[in-house]
Amino acid sequence: MSTSLLDYFRGRQKKGTAAVAKERLQILVAHERAARNRPSYLRQMQEELLQVVRKYVHVDDDAITVALEQEGNQEILELNIILPDQQE
């Protein structure tokens, strides 16, 4: 586990994102790149990862928030999914 990913979480925490009492699913994809000029594919992976999630839970689009952030040589894709109270 890299320090930079931990720092990222600390940073997010400081922003005061309130903990949601709802059931939820969170996906973090961190790409640590040795060379910054490598092409990034996280944005393209995003839709396919959501397709996998949708096989398991049925959620509306507005229950999903997506963020893509750059932290030094690390790129982080964050998917937050608020799950419905009653899952089938």
Next chain:
Amino acid sequence: MSTSLLDYFRGRQKKGTAAVAKERLQILVAHERAARNRPSYLRQMQEELLQVVRKYVHVDDDAITVALEQEGNQEILELNIILPDQQE
């Protein structure tokens, strides 16, 4: 961002997992469950998430490590992928 996920990262950090200098991709899936008796699908999602990753990077099976941990009402799937030096 929940405190428990942050705690999880702190815990991992304490175990002294050495930072690898290699380029890598890390996927964390955290399922925060309101009710613990809900069935978990993270183990089943694991293979499908890896299939998505394999569309973008070509890695050997031994470059992938998988861990599934339970932390209170949160279940965390961790996929660590060491990327080859030369990606196409």
